[in-house]
Amino acid sequence: MMMSQNNPPGWGAPGVGQRIEEAIELIEMELRHAIAYMNDAVIPQVRKESISAMRVAADTLRSLADRFEQQGSRAASQPPNPPKGPQP
Known part of the structure; x- marks a missing residue:
């Protein structure tokens, strides 16, 4: 038994492959140009x-x-400030 092929119209028509x-x-x-x-x-x-x-980032x-x-x-040349808090 042989099966028939149902190809869409124009399938395999000359010129389609060339196009x-x-x-x-x-x-x-176009890809080469891009x-x-x-x-x-x-x-x-x-x-x-x-x-x-x-360069701008390096300068910054x-x-x-x-x-x-x-x-x-x-800060190193200034004497430390005494803590300000409750004094006894």
């Missing part, structure tokens, strides 16, 4: 902005460390 191949080629070409754009434009810009942001941390150091120097 699919052309679509795949176009998709691959990858090239990422590599040539986006990544260098992100790298540049990241370096700039890290350096200033903060300087302030802590100055406050520590002043």
